[in-house]
Amino acid sequence: MSSSVAQRRSKGLIWFTTSFVVLWIFIAAGPFLWTVWGSFKVQPDFFSKTDWRNALYGVMTTAETGSAFTGGGYYGAWVEQEFWRNTINTGIVVFFTVVISLTFGTLGGYALARSGFRYAFWLLMAGLVFRAMPHITLVSGYLLPFFEWNVWGKLSTTIIVLVAINQPFTLWMLHSFFLNIPKDMDESAMVDGCTRFQAFRYVIIPVMWPGVITTGLFSFLLAYNDFAVTAVLLSSENQTMVPRIYSFLGTVRETGDVMFAVAAVVSAMVPLFFLVLFFQRQIVSGLTAGAVKG
Amino acid sequence: MKHRTFFWFILPSLAAMFFFIALPIVSVAVQSLFVEHEQIMTEVENCGPFKCETVLQVDTEATAALQEEAPLGRFNGLGTYTNRKHLAFKEVGVAWDETETLGEFMSELINLPFYKALFFTLTYTAVVTPFVIFLGLGVALAVNTLPRIVKGPTIFVSLLPMIVTPLIGALILFWMVDADGIIGATLQRIFNDPNLSLKASTPLTWMMLIVYGIWSSTPFSFIVFYAGLQTVPSETLEAAKIDGASRWQAIRYVVVPYMMPLVVFITLMQLMDNFRVFEPIISFSASAKATSLSWIIFNDLRGGDIQLFGSAGATSILTILGVAILLSPVLIRTWRDFNRKRA
Structure with missing residues (x-):
């Protein structure tokens, strides 16, 4: 089936469709991953005005709780x-x-x-x-x-x-x-x-x-x-x-x-x-x- | 199937729908003809150390007794429908007389709560629906070219924005675009404006809500188009290729015509869904900038100290009428199909 004329496609097209799908996956799943990850941080990290990467590394979380992850939100x-x-x-x-x-x-x-x-x-x-x-x-x-x-x-x-x-x-x-x-x-x-x-x-x-x-x-x-x-x-x-x-x-x-x-x-x-x-x-x-x- | 057997089989379902859908509509219609009692005021003499003065006070007991006696409130006829909060005939008339151009008239009109909500609902529907169709078709075409092994996980991820509770999905986006969230804070830095807030401006709030609408509805159109793509016969595509059609032409003249019934189906579902846009307005706390008919009803019931049943009822009836108008083409078409099948 993959060898049929209708299925054959150029390199550029494959590159284009693949990046389009990757972009879509990022849009669809990104917000969920971000929120799940961020839910284990403290508020100043998840809503960080200074640097968004704080939420990734948990700078304030480490400062407040001593570890990069906290279950504080879940406990609360x-x-x-x-x-x-x-x-x-x-x-x-x-x-x-x-x-x-x-x-x-x-x-x-x-x-x-x-x-x-x-x-x-x-x-x-x-x-x-x-x-x-x-x-x-x-x-x-x-x-x-x-x-x-x-x-x-x-x-x-x-x-x-x-x-x-x-x-x-x-x-x-x-x-x-x-x-x-x-x-x-x-x-x-x-x-x-x-x-x-x-x-x-x-x-x-x-x-x-x-x-x-x-x-x-x-x-x-x-x-x-x-x-x-x-x-x-x-x-x-x-x-x-x-x-x-x-x-x-x-x-x-x-x-x-x-x-x-x-x-x-x-x-x-x-x-x-x-x-x-x-x-x-x-x-x-x-x-x-x-x-x-x- | 005999009429009797049919009746017993359908009875539980019919009873549930009759008592909890049909009767409530009647109840809503009756409610919309009444308004809340006025509070009964009594004159009370308030004596301070120096002088006595009479003040008007709410007689809670008498008001409660009146409420007990007639829980529906006072009869108001169609008054609620025509007042400022709903169809606002008087205000619309005044605006029509006093404004010169259509543009001015429209800007007067969208200051009235009902028309403001209607205007947002229609804009939302009109923008989200085409985006959802084109984006969904694009994603479906792209996913269709992927190797089989990654298709499953891609579909899994694509389903999430649609399956997740609307209130929760909208909250997740809101926390990202809020002034302190990742997107909001980044935008502030890009535009170098620490006070930039997507919440503060009406166009940006509308854009946020529309982005949420596209994000949460695209998966549906993607899935439908993707399933449709599997039914396009590969022989036809191949024949088009052999006749010299480019890839674009094959999509335009072979695939898209196959998808047309699906486009109609998705458009109808989108019209129905977008017409009841409600949860994102709650999640984005956007009610100051954008409201919908559903939000107005919810606000009447939950917003203040007193539940405004009459007002909520009137908006509900107007919304139901809107839905009926929206649905009429589908109903007529299904009726024709049914008759054709019987014949």
Whole structure:
């Protein structure tokens, strides 16, 4: 394949494309590397007015703590500011959001894929509109009723809201995935005497996992990355990581411990890093699923 | 599938969407017709050691009782929509009458909060979307020429700006361009201006936000284009080469036409995403220079001591209308496709 005419290219072109890719990698990854490295320094190093190289070598860090690296930011964030509580909250919210979204979504997506009636189409269209709406527009509708019923600020309320906001996307994704599973499979099971649910349970569920995992990854990202819903709907003791980092920005700047926020930001990035590392192929296929097929 | 079975399968999902998406929209619409109660004032006699004077004071108890009785507030009709904070009909009319040129009128207009936000949102969308498409296509073409062994790691790194939480990604960039950060401090040294701050000037703030937008959205278009490139048949490319097409011509006349449906897809996704630009404004603390509709809603709910439900509701409804207008071409197209498939 590499010997075909279309693939042959000149030295200059190889040089150009390679440097372009290197530049792109630098732009894409540079900020992350810089912040991860800098999170182990003290504030005068990471935000150094005199010389940016201070952040590389940790000049002030060595002067203040005696070593070129310090876990001071992490200690401040996790122990003093009790960031671990927010981590646990995020874990709870994300886990239940993903599990419930996928349960509802597989049932609904399967039904939509197997029903040729007009209302199935209208449901999908409504889903598309719901999906495009900024989440914050819905949030203002939740607040008054939630105050009235006294359910504001609880993790369970937020989970249900995130599940609902997630549904349009989950339905669309799983619907197009179930369309690719041949109809004959479950229909032949039904000819053999299964009910529709039995056909779903014994024929479809065993083969649906690739699609469910891909959809689950995106549900995870939605719940994990959400700021608009969690910032407004959670009381301060139930905050998840992202709104907590936001409230760090206000309090921490006053006390001069920006490094707490930097450490918290790096901590919150770690799970995402591993997610991409292990599920890169699924993420790529999920992103392109809607596009390449048309 | 029978109607009954369909109903039971879809029920949980439908119930969730009905109660937490459809009903809240109704609730937002109702809220937008009301405004907060005025605080009830009472006259209190304040007696100091020398003289007594009457002052007006907020009657907290009575205000709370009123709030309890009618939590929605006072009925205001469409008043909230037309007031200065939203569509500002009166102010726009005045500006229209008093200004001579269109330019003057526009500069009056963007002083009004709603139009200011709309103006930023539209500029952001209009600048970020083309950049994202061209940059993404460029990166995809370049990565496609790499040897197989480095492709995987390159894609891994490229995904990071998009996958990472928007609030966090924007914060990371903000810390770098802030006056004390690596880029901010270096710029100060280059221009020899110790007071240079990207935060202090409106054009620079907008540029920062747009740079963040391009940085965080390019991975998406890169991935989509990259996947699309794998479907371009190599026979066609080879035939073009044999017919004497240069590399550039092959890209221009063979690859790009293959990519056109993807360009449409990416543009639509970008329009939707950029229309709700919100987190970077929070992270860059840029709200004095640049606001968006989503930020206005958030600020009404979280900004002050009193939550302005009416105001937030009105902005939400206007935003939803904007999204509906933006989406209408897609909806019409999907409707046609659906009918064609059925026929």
